[in-house]
C-alpha cells in the first residue's frame with residue numbers, strides 16, 4: 083500500500099518574552115525558580131502528493147503591536163521562502179480561532195478553511211463575554227470567519243476527519259472548546275502538530291497545563307490523545323516552544339532560525 087508522505091515545515095513568525103510561571107497553571111514546579119520562558123509563534127506547511135496544506139495563519143504586524151508581541155515576518159512571507167504561494171493555497175486548517183492562529187485569512191483568497199463546529203460555537207457563544215475565555219480571540223477575526231462561512235469557504239468538521247490521504251484532523255478541545263490537531267504521514271512516521279493542545283514540551287511531558295484553558299480536564303486528556311496519535315513522543319510538535327527550532331534542522335542554511343523541517 084502506497085501512502086502519501088508529506089514534508090512538514092514549521093515557520094516562525096513572531097516571538098514573545100515571558101516568565102515560566104505564566105506558562106503553567108499554578109506557576110513553576112515546586113522547588114523550581116521562575117525564569118524566562120519565551121513563546122515562539124509558528125505556522126506550518128504540509129507538502130506532499132501534489133498538495134499543500136497550511137496549518138494556521140498567525141497574526142499581522144498591526145496585531146503584534148496591539149498585543150505587544152514581536153513580529154518577525156508576515157507568515158505569508160515565511161511561506162514564500164518555501165516557494166508556497168498563499169494566493170493559490172486551497173486548504174488551510176485553523177486549529178482554533180485565537181488571534182495568533184487565525185489572523186491573515188484575507189491573504190488566502192483561494193482557501194477553504196477547515197474548522198471544528200465546536201470552535202465556531204465557542205467563539206460566537208455565551209462564554210465570549212468573559213475575558214478569561216474571550217481574551218485570546220479578536221472579534222474582527224471571528225466575524226471575518228463568519229463572513230467566510232456565508233461565502234461557502236469554511237468546511238466544518240465534527241470530531242475526527244480525513245482532510246486528504248495521510249492528513250487527518252482530531253478534535254482535542256481543552257485549550258478552547260473546539261481545538262483540533264493535525265496528524266500527518268511522513269517518511270519518519272505519523273507526526274502530530276499539536277498546536278495549542280500543548281504550547282510547550284513541558285506542558286504535555288509534565289502534565290502541567292497552560293493557563294489559558296476552557297477545560298483543564300480535556301486539556302489533560304488531550305496529552306494522552308496526542309501520544310496515541312503520534313508514532314512516539316518525539317513525533318509530537320508543540321505549538322509555541324522555541325525548542326522546536328533547536329530540535330529540528332533548517333531545510334537550508336539561509337532558512338536557519340526561521341524554518342525547520344519536522345519530517
Ligand SMILES: [Zn+2]
Pocket residue numbers: 178180218257278
Ligand atoms: Zn491558543
